[in-house]
Structures are given as structure tokens and as C-alpha cells.
Amino acid sequence: MSPRSATRRDATPSTTGTRTRVRPHALLPDRHSWIDIAFTLALVGVALTAFGTSFTGVGYLVVGMVGAVLAVVVTHATRAAGWPIISAVVICLVLFFLLGGPLCLRSLGDAYALPGGATLAKVADQAIFGWKDLLTTLPPIDGDGPLLVLPWMAGMLGGLVGLGLAHLPVRRAWLAALLPVLGLALVLSGAIVLGVRHPQSLLLQGSVFAGLALAWLAIRARRASATVQGGTTSYVRTGGALVMLVLAATLAYPLSAPFTRDTERAVARNWVEPPFDIGQYPSPLAGFRKYIDLGGKKNDQNVYDKTLLEIRGVPAETRVRFATMDRYDGMVWGATDDALPGPADDAFQRVSSTIDNPVDGDEVDVTITLGEGWTGVWLPTVGALQSLAFDSGDARAKAELFRYNLATSTGVVPTGMQPGDTYHFTAIEPDDELTDETVGSSELSPLPTGAAFIQGPTEKWTEGAGPDPMDRVMAAAEHLRTEGKYSDGIGRTERIYVAGHSVWRLSDEFVNAPQIVGNDEQYAATMALIANEIGVPARVVLGAVVPEGGRVTGADVSAWVELRAADGSWKTLPTEEFMSRTPPADQVPETNTPMSGTVIPPPNPIPPPSDAGEQSDADLKERKATRKDAEEDEGLIPGLPGWIAVVVTYVGGPILLVALLLGAIVALKAWRRHRRRSADSPSARFVGAWRELVDHARDLGQVVPLGPTVTRREQSVGIVSGQAGVLARRADSFVFGPTAPEPGAATTYWESIDAERRAMSQEVGRWQRVRAAISLRSLRRTPARTASAGGAGEGVDPAVAAGEGSTPATGRVARLGARVRTLADWRSRRTPD
């Protein structure tokens, strides 16, 4: 006998008049289930903390745990209902998309509302491609951003996997115990892989997880063993297993030490290349001549006397960095994505409003407004950024696209910065002063191909400077400053000193020329090459020295060199240290250089293509339009502790949504009952009353036969109620009797049905009553196969059936047509189903 039939038989009123308590499904967890649920949630919580270093705040944890709790509830409920595990997966999937918007896309304005197509698409997009954004964004990431979809998914996945595997019927005891732990270990591994190299807490993620996992493993092994072995348990074996595991855990660290380095660990971030290519933007050093004094000549691109930016928050003489160029390719010094060897934060990564950039120094709070002379993708900054916010223009879009290179302290906004744009940031100004005690780094960086020309002059200029690399660098700088001349190539006799810093320009026309002549571009480029040749890593910086008043014009722009010290910091070698300001003699030297007539204009800035992919301008504008004011959100619950506000902010929305959904279910049932009770004809009210009883039984979890070919008497067999058979007979007698029923009889019948419904509800517990009230079971329509002449089967509109005549619709197409017509005419039904 099947369990269902057994339940039905047991629930049949006995001859003694007592009624069996109806409880077809054990929804409330038993002791074992509670243990599994508790361990699952605890392990998922620990696994989620792996995101702690990736996100700011605790929003990620709240969202993840909400997902885990929902998945656990769904998994347990589907198991209690006897549904397959795939149903739990499907329900979790629906909940994932349904609540993903309000929970995770609040920053985009998708909150407190049923998700639309765009929201669902965004949730799906983040679920599929979000890991890439997470790995290519410099942590920590804003705790309210769309990337919260990842912890939301991880939490739900953890709950589903943990409890689902715990419920999996496995014959082997050890496998039954191990599976859920392994599943959650995989979730933890996934979270770690998506995390950062430096874990937030090895103790929490490793020890606590391992401890919890071992405890759960032991409990489940003992439980499964007791089941399989007929009640016998093996304490010795369990204890031995625990000892072995502890021993293995103890030996793991020293044995694995040779293969690990420091506290860093293997994470996907190490291998995932950011999809951003800084090489597509022209070197700003190559365009240096737009900052030079043309001596009154008109040139639209020249910004010598134009305001580039106005800076507040830093004193005069502060160096503002436009861009750092750390690699020479024989043509230009350019910015690169991977200047430093090994895994390091030397790539241009997306960053959020706060930047984890540990640097010692003085903190400054700077506001910059770009002036009329500024165009381009480079973002002027000071020191090492700690936080940044755009105040004007398409601020949200710029923040989304902004990329920053921690190693070179260079920022880029791929969509470009425009005159009038304002932004503010906090930064640490490190000690970058080059002193006599500064020891150069010994990390050798190979010279680029074609730059061997610098070896000879370097050897020559540093003779007698001693073996110390830094001393040799300073000697070379001194030579350049004293022997070189300065020219922007403007004067009639100076037009031979062309722009650029290619190998040809720097060798034949600069260091190997009879007279070293050039401006910041050539001097800085050459100086950096010399330093690298000597063995001190160097790079070129284009920037400006802030004048009094903070108004930076093209005249303030210069190029200097930064040298890497032995402690890994970068020291500034000011332009004045290696560049002469003495103009060349008014004499045209012998040269085979074709003399160009005018100033070679700097290369036109190439409009940077958007690398945002799906983050197109339209998308960004849409998000901007729908985004709620962050300040309003922050002030949502004033006066309450922060964590309560966070919990309420993130959990309140879903709870409200769920409450609305549940209320809608109850209201829909009440409306359905009203329609049935007030149907046009009395016989239809009888039909409706019976359906109400059937639906109530279904909501209580009873297995009632359904379908268009099932009669009331057949249904009454499945209803666990003392009066169901009598009520079915009464309905039939009134409906099919020789005389049409009176409205009064229908009212009386409805009273009987109501009384029976109450009696059925009283037979079950309070929780099951609540569950029945919000159950969707009775709202699911049963399939109609064909209509009968005189009426309709369950779920078939009698009016439609009568309209179709006595010919039943057969065949799949005909039945589908009847079904569509039924649905279309649903509102006019006389006996609402």
C-alpha cells in the first residue's frame, strides 16, 4: 500500500467516532533535520565570509544568508511534500530571479517591486558574468552594488547543495555523511577562488569551517551507521576517524609550506586578465608639445595658457600625476597593464568608491575641476588614491568605468573626461623624495629592443661615479642637465628639434647628436632609459606641479622620472635634476634631418572605444535614471544601529514582497470563494461549493482525485472528512435532481460546506492551517481534456461546453483550442473554478 493510500485510510473516520489527525507531510523538521539545517547554514555562513575582503560592509553576508535560508526552507519543504529534488532547484531558481532584483540591484533602483524583464536580465547577467567583473574589480567592492548577485547565488547554492545532498538517499553510510560536507566545501572553495589573495581570516575560513565540517561529518556518519547497521554504532571507528582527520589537518600546514608562499593563496584573480587594454590609448608623453609655449602662434590644440584643472586640498608645489608610463617599446613610453613581474596590483582594474591601497604617508582630501584645456581619458590624481567619487557629468557611468592602477597610481576613465568635470578623492601622499640615502632597487628590468644605443652614453657619462647604481643615475642626470640644452622646436633655428622620443629621436638626435637638445619629453624618456640601463627601475611621469592658487595650466606641465628604491617605493627624480633650461646656440647644426616647417602637432587623442560591453551608454543612463539617491537610502532608518539598518534594508524588501505575495494568495482565494458563492444559478453555487471543499482539502495537503473525468463522488473518497461523501451526494441530488434547486438550498449547502471546512481545519495543527491558507495548490488549474454536452468537467467552463454542443473536442489540437477558449472566457464563468 502506498503511503498516500495509507494516509487516506488512516484518516478515515473510525467507527468509534474519533477522527484521525490529518498530517500528510511532516513539514516541521525533526531533530536530525534541525541538525542538518543548522550545520548547513553555519557552513554556508562561514563560506560566505570568503567574500569579506571583496565587499565592503556586511551586506554581502546578509544577502547570502537570506539566500541560504530560503534555499534551506525550499529544500526541506519540497522534501516534506515528497517532491523530487529538481522541484527545489526550480523553486530556488524562481526565487533567485524574483528576489534577486530587490536584494542585489538596489543600487540600480530595482527594489521593492516585482522584477521586470530588464531586472531579470540583469540578475541573469550578473549571475553568469558577474564573476568576471568581481575578479577584475579592485576590492573592496561596494557592498550595495549589482555584484551582490554572486553572494546571493552562492548562499542559495550552498543551502540547496548542503541540505539537498544531506537528504540524498545513499546506501553507503560514509558516502551519505561525506556528500553534503563535500558539497559545501566546494562552495567554500568557489568563494575562496573568487576572493582575494590575502584571506580575511584563515582561522575563520579554515579552522571554523573544518571544525564544523568534522562535527557534522561525525554526527551524520554516526546516524547513517546506526541506520545501516541496525542500531549498532562504532564509537571507536568514529573516534579513530576524527583522530586521523585532526592528524591530517595538523600535518597539512608544515607539509604544504614549501609549496605556498607567505599568506597568499591561489585565487582566480591571479589568472583572470582584466578585459581592459590600456595600450589602446596613446602615450600622453608623445603629446607633450601641446603644453609648450608657441610664442604667440595660434594652435587650437595647444593648451599652454589654458586652464587644465583647478585643484583644491593640496598645497602648492604638489605634484599632480596625469599618467605614469612604465614601459618603452622603442617608439614611446607608454602605460601598461602588467609592469611588475609576478602577481601584483599593477593592472588597470575597476575600483569602487573606496580603494584598498595601503600606503604610508599623509592623507589629503582633494577636489579637482577640469578646465577648458583638459581632454582625454587620463584622470589627474595626487598620491595613492584611497577613495574617489565623481561629482558631475555622467558621474555614475564614470564611476562604473573608472580604472586605476595601484602600482603606477594612474587613473583612466575610458569614456574620457571633459572640461567642467569635477571629482574629489582622498589620497595618501607617500614620501617620494629622492635623497642621498636612497638605495635603488636591484630588480633588473631588461631594456627594450632597440634601446641598446643608451649603453654607450651611459657608460661614458657615469664614469667615475662609483659602483652604486643610484650614484651612477645621478651622475648621468647631472651630465644631461649640464651638457644638454632645452628647446621646444619653436624658433626658426630650432625647428630641427622635432617631437617624439623614438629610438631614432633619442639616439641620433639626442644622446648621440653633437648637441643634446630637447624638452621634457626627450629628457625624461632618456633619463628613464639610462636608469633602467644602470639597473634602477625607472618610469616616466607626465604631470604638473601645482602653482599658487591651484590653477594648473599647460605651462605647469612637465615630465619627470620616478626611480624605484630598494624598499619598493618610487622616488621622484625632478625634471630639474636631469634637464637643462639653457636654450641651444642660435646656430643650425649639421644634420640630415628633414626640417619640418612647423611644429609637429601632438597626435590627436583617439576617442577611446567603450570597453564596457553590456555597460553601454544607454544602459548607464538608464541605470542612472533609475538609481535611487544613496543618501536617501542611508537615511532610511535613522537612529538605529548600523547592522539593524543593513538587515532591515536588505531583508525588509523581500519580506514585504513575500508578505504581499502571500496576501495576494489569500485575497485571490477569498475572491474565488465569493464568486462561487454568488454564481448566477443555484446549481452553479452547489458546484462551486463543492469545489471550494475540494480546494480546501487540496490546500490541506490531501490527495484529492482531480481531472475533468473525476466526479464528485470519486473526489469525496479522497477527502479526509466525515461528511464529504454525504455532501457530494447532496450536491449531485440538487444538481441532477428532477427539480431545479432553490437559492435557499444553495445557501444552506454553502453553510454545510463552510462548517465542514472549519471542521477539517480544526483537525490539523495551526501551522498546517496557515500553510493551507497560503498554499498555491488549489490555485493550480487542472487540465481539461474535453467538454461534455451538459456541463463541464473539473476545470472546464460549462458555458463553453454548452456552446460547443454535444460534440466533444478530441485530438490534441482540438483540446488545445477548447482550453484556450476556456481560458479566454474564464471571467464569464458561471461556476468559477
Next chain:
Amino acid sequence: MTISHEQAEWFKSTFDQLTDNMEKAVLGKRHVVRLALTCLLSEGHILLEDFPGTGKTMLARALANTVQGSHARIQFTPDLLPSDVTGVTVYDQHKGTFEFHPGPIFHTIVLADEINRASPKTQSALLEVMEEGRVTVDGVAHPVGKPFLVIATQNPIEQAGTYRLPEAQLDRFLMKTSVGYPDRQATVELLNNAAVRDRAALVTPVITAATIAQMSGLADEVYVDPAVVGYVAELAEESRRQPHVKLGLSARGCLAFVRVAKTWAAADGRDHVVPDDIKDLAEPVLSHRVLLDAEAQFSGVDVQTVISRLLDAVAPPTDRVGA
């Protein structure tokens, strides 16, 4: 004019009384007994198809005994002549006239045992009497009286030397059913009373022929809502559309369906027919009227499967017509 509630209740109690009486002989077969009684009260005939030793004859004799009337048993054999069933006209030398000598068919309950062993000619001799309740010999009609019930039996496994009943003959039977083996409890009870050689003798008449006729009249007055009638009509139409069906439900079958449903409803104490009555009676009423084609057997489809599909394909009404 429809049957009143009181009449329906009386009908039900009498019907139950008859059933209880017959159950003295036929143990554990209440449903089959009720079907046989329904046939009797619907003025129809019943065909029992079952294995030997399942109580077919016992059922027929118990039914005959419970009604205050005569009964006869005709053992059908290949050499049985039609006149052996209907009777024969012989010349009376004393009176100088031909005189009709009625055959065994002239009884209230007639048990036609192993009817498929008789020749088609003899089987056809039953056609008129089963349909019209009379026998015409030499141009003279001889009514068999009321009530009149033919209980025919046939063995489904011994096909050698048998003549399959023609469709027209089958349609004359109101129902076809099988008795089946008794369940364990009935078997034990049967064995405990093994000393009782003839259980049918335990059944004594509890109803007169007049009362039977009265009950038949009441059954005719049971109300059938047009929705239920439409349900029967749809079942008939659908039976002709079902795959592997060569012959579906005929109009005579539909009439029989409604007639037997009325009696069935009255036996339940109701003055109206409900769709459940139709579903309950679908198999005994349809099983011998639905003929399958040759491919059905190769496809593993039998009549029961077709009837099940039929009931699955047509939705019974839930509301009355015009409500």
C-alpha cells in the same frame, strides 16, 4: 411524473432485501448480484462470461429462487435444436388440432448455460424472445410473461466446438459481466459449509412477479437530467472514434445504458441518475457492445482498456443543463 423520494427509498430497501437474499447462495459477490438484479428490474438479460466453477449457474438459480416464479436451465449443446428451446407444435389426435408445447424458455428465469456451444440457428431462436418477450411458432405468438430474464453463460477459454455469439445476439443482452473467483473470506466460508450441497436451495422467494413489475415501472420514472443523457450520447460517439474499435455503442446500447442507469439509481434510493451511475455501469453495459478490430489484439488492447480510455476521454457533467 417522476419517482418520489419515498418510492425511491422503498425501491432501495426492496432491492437490498433481494440482494441480501441472494447473497445466501452467492457469497462475496454483492456487486455482481446487484448487476443481475438490475438486469431483471430493467427487463433485460445478462451474459455471464467466466471460467468454470465460479458460480455462474449458482447465481442464476439463486436469482430464480429469490423471485416467486419458475425457472429453467437449458444446457446448450451443438445438437440442440431451436424447437428444443422455444417449444414445438404437435398434432393432438384426440382434439384434432395442433397444440403448442412450450419449451424451457417459457419461465421467469431462464439459465442458458454455455450458450456459445449451441449452433447459430439455435442461438438465433433466442433473438425474438429476448427482445420482444414472445415466441412465434407457426405464426402464433406466445408471450413468455413478465418478468422474464435470460441469464446466459459462456466459457471464455474452451473455444473448440463453440460458435461465437453474433453481434446482434450480443446486443440483446443488457449487460455482460463475470462472476469471478470468490475472495479468501468467502472461500473460507464456503468451505466451512461444504456440507451444503446446493446453496441455491437456501434462497427462498421474497418477491412476487407483480412486485418485480412494479419496481420496473418505478425505475422507468427515475429522472435523467439532459446533462447526463448528453454524457451517455458522448460516450457512444466517442466509443466509435476510439482507435482499434470496429463497432461502437449502438442506439440500442444507449437506450439500454439509460434504462439500466435508472434502475441502478433507484437501487441507490435516488430519484435521479448521476454521472457516477453511468461510470459504474460502463463496463458491464459496453464490454460486449464494443467490438475491436484485428489489430487490437496485436497491440495488446482489450475491451477493458478501450472502456477505460473512453471514460478518460469524456468528461462527465458537473452541472445541470440550462443552469
